[in-house]
Amino acid sequence: MSILIGRETRLLVQGITGREGMFHTAAMMRYGTKVVAGVTPGRGGEWVQDCKVPVFDTVQSAMNATGANVSVIFVPARFAADAMLEASDAGIALIACITEGVPVRDMMTVSYYLDQNGTRLIGPNSPGLLTPGESKVGIIPGHIAKKGNIGIVSRSGTLTYEVLYALKQHDMGVSTCVGIGGDPIIGTSFMDVLEMFEADPHTERVVLIGEIGGSDEEKAADFISDHMTKQVVAFIAGQSAPPGKRMGHAGAIVEGGAGLASDKIEALRRVGVCIADHPEMIPELLS
Amino acid sequence: MKLHEYQSKQLFAEHGVPIPRGRMALNAQQAKSIAEELSGRVVIKSQVLVGGRGKAGGIRLVNSPEEAEDVATQLLGMNIKGLSVRRLLIDEAAEIESEIYLGITNDRGAKCPVMIASAEGGVEIEEVARTTPDKIVRVWINPLLGLRSYQARFLASSIELPRKHWKAFTQIAKGLFLSFMETDATLAEINPLVITGDGRLLALDGKMVLDDNALFRHVELAEMRDIDEEEPAEREARKYGLSYVKLDGDIGCMVNGAGLAMASMDVIKLYGGSPANFLDIGGGAGSEKVAAALSIILKDPSVKAVLFNIFGGITRCDEVARGILSALDDLESDIPMVVRLVGTNETEGRQLLADADMVTASSLADAAKKAVALAKENKLQ
Numbered sequence: 001m002s003i004l005i006g007r008e009t010r011l012l013v014q015g016i017t018g019r020e021g022m023f024h025t026a027a028m029m030r031y032g033t034k035v036v037a038g039v040t041p042g043r044g045g046e047w048v049q050d051c052k053v054p055v056f057d058t059v060q061s062a063m064n065a066t067g068a069n070v071s072v073i074f075v076p077a078r079f080a081a082d083a084m085l086e087a088s089d090a091g092i093a094l095i096a097c098i099t100e101g102v103p104v105r106d107m108m109t110v111s112y113y114l115d116q117n118g119t120r121l122i123g124p125n126s127p128g129l130l131t132p133g134e135s136k137v138g139i140i141p142g143h144i145a146k147k148g149n150i151g152i153v154s155r156s157g158t159l160t161y162e163v164l165y166a167l168k169q170h171d172m173g174v175s176t177c178v179g180i181g182g183d184p185i186i187g188t189s190f191m192d193v194l195e196m197f198e199a200d201p202h203t204e205r206v207v208l209i210g211e212i213g214g215s216d217e218e219k220a221a222d223f224i225s226d227h228m229t230k231q232v233v234a235f236i237a238g239q240s241a242p243p244g245k246r247m248g249h250a251g252a253i254v255e256g257g258a259g260l261a262s263d264k265i266e267a268l269r270r271v272g273v274c275i276a277d278h279p280e281m282i283p284e285l286l287s
Numbered sequence: 288m289k290l291h292e293y294q295s296k297q298l299f300a301e302h303g304v305p306i307p308r309g310r311m312a313l314n315a316q317q318a319k320s321i322a323e324e325l326s327g328r329v330v331i332k333s334q335v336l337v338g339g340r341g342k343a344g345g346i347r348l349v350n351s352p353e354e355a356e357d358v359a360t361q362l363l364g365m366n367i368k369g370l371s372v373r374r375l376l377i378d379e380a381a382e383i384e385s386e387i388y389l390g391i392t393n394d395r396g397a398k399c400p401v402m403i404a405s406a407e408g409g410v411e412i413e414e415v416a417r418t419t420p421d422k423i424v425r426v427w428i429n430p431l432l433g434l435r436s437y438q439a440r441f442l443a444s445s446i447e448l449p450r451k452h453w454k455a456f457t458q459i460a461k462g463l464f465l466s467f468m469e470t471d472a473t474l475a476e477i478n479p480l481v482i483t484g485d486g487r488l489l490a491l492d493g494k495m496v497l498d499d500n501a502l503f504r505h506v507e508l509a510e511m512r513d514i515d516e517e518e519p520a521e522r523e524a525r526k527y528g529l530s531y532v533k534l535d536g537d538i539g540c541m542v543n544g545a546g547l548a549m550a551s552m553d554v555i556k557l558y559g560g561s562p563a564n565f566l567d568i569g570g571g572a573g574s575e576k577v578a579a580a581l582s583i584i585l586k587d588p589s590v591k592a593v594l595f596n597i598f599g600g601i602t603r604c605d606e607v608a609r610g611i612l613s614a615l616d617d618l619e620s621d622i623p624m625v626v627r628l629v630g631t632n633e634t635e636g637r638q639l640l641a642d643a644d645m646v647t648a649s650s651l652a653d654a655a656k657k658a659v660a661l662a663k664e665n666k667l668q
Binding site: 023077078101102103104105106107108109111112139140141144154155156157158159160161162165182184185209211212213214215216219235237238239240241242245246247248249250251252256257261277278279280 | 399412416431468503530532534546548552630650651
C-alpha cells in the first residue's frame with residue numbers, strides 16, 4: 001500500500017562506509033528496511049553494520065550478488081553524479097540521492113542520461129522516501145509517521161517532518177512520503193508523484209509542500225486540474241522571502257519575477273487546492 | 288557567486304568573444320594611466336554587483352586622461368544602492384550603431400541551458416519579457432551536444448540581425464556558451480551586445496553568476512569573489528557553514544532546514560511580526576555551530592526577539608540547547624527568546640534550557656505568536 005518503495009524494496013546504499021552512510025544505514029535497518037548491500041569503491045569484500053551488510057566495489061557487482069532494486073546515495077557532492085550514472089548503468093530502476101550541493105551542470109547531464117535509460121531519480125538534496133511500516137529509504141525520521149492513506153510530496157526536509165509530526169498528533173497516517181529535493185534540477189517532479197498517488201488505490205488524499213523558485217508547483221496545479229480526483233492540500237513556504245536571495249536550498253530563489261510563493265498559491269487555489277496558512281493547519285484541512 | 292563586469296568580460300574574451308580594450312582600476316591614478324594607454328574617449332564604469340549602475344550615475348564618458356582621473360575620484364567611494372564603489376573598469380568608448388541582447392541560463396523545467404536573444408538590447412531582459420515577450424527568442428541546448436551553429440543562426444535570423452553579422456554572432460554565441468559551461472555558471476549575459484559604427488560586434492557589458500556548488504572545481508574562479516560586496520554577517524555565516532540571509536524585520540530566527548526556516552518566517556509574518564533574517568543551521572549541527580549562529584543573530588541591532596524552531600531528526604535538541612547556553616555565556620544578551628524543540632533528545636534539550644530565562648513553546652504557531660508579542664513589548668521599552 002504505497003508508491004515507489006515498500007516491502008519488496010531491496011536497498012543498496014552507495015557511500016555506505018561514510019559517516020552519513022553508516023549512521024543512516026543503521027537507522028534504516030532499525031526501521032525494517034531490507035538493506036541488502038553497500039558500495040564503496042576500494043572497500044569491496046568488507047561487511048558492515050554488525051557484519052549484516054556486504055560491501056562491494058561497484059554497483060554492478062552488488063546487484064549481481066544481492067538483487068538490489070533501489071539505491072540510496074550518500075556520497076559527497078563531487079562524486080554524486082558518478083554514483084547516479086553508475087547506478088543507472090547497472091540497471092537500478094529507482095535511485096534516491098540524498099546528497100546536497102550537486103553542481104547544476106552535473107544534474108543536467110545526469111538527468112538527460114537517466115531519462116534515456118529509463119531510470120527514476122528522486123532528488124538530489126532529498127530527505128528520501130518513507131512508506132510507514134514497510135520501508136524507509138533516506139533520512140526521514142521513521143517514528144514521526146504512522147501508516148495510513150495520506151500521500152505526501154515535498155521539496156523540503158525538516159518542513160516535511162513538521163507536517164508528518166502534526167498529522168501523527170491528529171492520529172492521521174501516511175501511505176508514502178516522498179521528498180523530491182530542494183535543488184533547481186531534480187529527477188522527479190511534483191507532477192510525477194501526484195500521478196503515482198492518483199493511481200495508488202491506498203492513497204486517498206495528498207499533501208503537497210512546495211516553496212519559492214521554479215514553476216513546478218504551477219505545473220502541478222495544471223495536472224491537478226486535468227487529472228486528479230483525490231483531494232490535495234498544500235503549503236507553500238517562502239511567502240516572506242525577498243526576491244533575488246537564495247533561501248538555503250539551491251532551488252529556492254525568486255528570479256526575474258518568477259518563482260513567487262503568491263503565484264504558486266494562486267495557481268493551486270484556482271484549481272481547488274486548499275492552501276494552509278501554516279504547516280500545522282494541514283491536518284485540519286484534511287479532516 | 289556573482290562576478291563583476293570586468294571579470295565576466297575577461298572570461299568571455301578568453302572564449303573568443305570580442306570585448307572593448309580596457310582594464311580595471313583601483314584608484315584614480317590607475318584610471319588616468321589606463322586612459323592614457325587607451326588614448327581617446329574612454330568610459331569609466333563603477334564595478335558593483337548590482338543592476339542600474341548607469342541610472343545611478345555610476346557610468347561616465349570622459350574625453351581625456353585628466354578628466355578620467357577627476358571622474359574616477361568622484362566615483363570611487365560613491366554609494367550605489369547600498370554598495371560602495373571600490374573598483375572601476377576603464378574601457379575604450381565604442382561607437383554604437385545598435386544594441387542587442389544575448390544571454391544564457393539554466394531552464395529548470397527543461398533541465399538544460401537555454402540561450403536567449405533579443406533585438407532589444409541595453410534594457411533589462413525581464414522588462415522586455417514583460418512588455419514585449421514576442422521580441423525574445425530562445426533555443427534550448429542539449430547539454431551533451433552543446434550549442435550548434437544552426438541554433439545560433441536561428442537566433443540571429445529571428446532577431447533580424449543583418450546577414451553580414453551572422454558569422455561573428457555565431458562565434459560570440461558559441462563563446463558565450465563555452466564560458467557558461469566551463470565555469471559552471473548559472474547565468475552569463477551580454478547586454479548590450481553592440482554593433483559598432485565600423486560594423487563589428489562587441490560585448491559592451493557582461494554579467495556572470497557562478498554555481499556556488501561547483502566552485503570546488505574552479506579554485507581560480509573562487510578567488511575572484513569580491514568579499515567587500517557581501518553583507519559581513521552573511522560572510523561570517525558562510526565561514527561556519529550556515530545559510531544566513533539578512534532581512535529587514537526585528538525577529539531573529541534560528542531553524543534547522545531551509546524549508547522549515549522559510550515556513551517559520553512565514554508564520555511570524557502571519558501573526559503580525561517581521562523576520563530579521565533567514566537562518567538555516569543545517570542538519571546535524573553541533574553546539575559550536577549553534578553558538579556561532581546565535582551570535583550572528585544577536586549582532587544585528589534591529590533584533591528585538593529571537594525564535595528558535597528546531598525539529599530534531601539528525602539534529603539533536605540537546606546539542607542545540609548546549610550551543611544556545613554557551614553562546615549566552617559569552618554574549619550576555621537581554622533580548623527575549625522563544626524556544627521550540629521537538630524530536631531527537633527533546634526532553635534533554637528542554638531540561639538544559641529550563642534554568643535559562645527563556646519562553647518555551649509547544650507548536651510553531653505558538654512559538655511565532657509568543658515571539659511577535661515579545662518583540663513588540665521589547666520595542667516599546
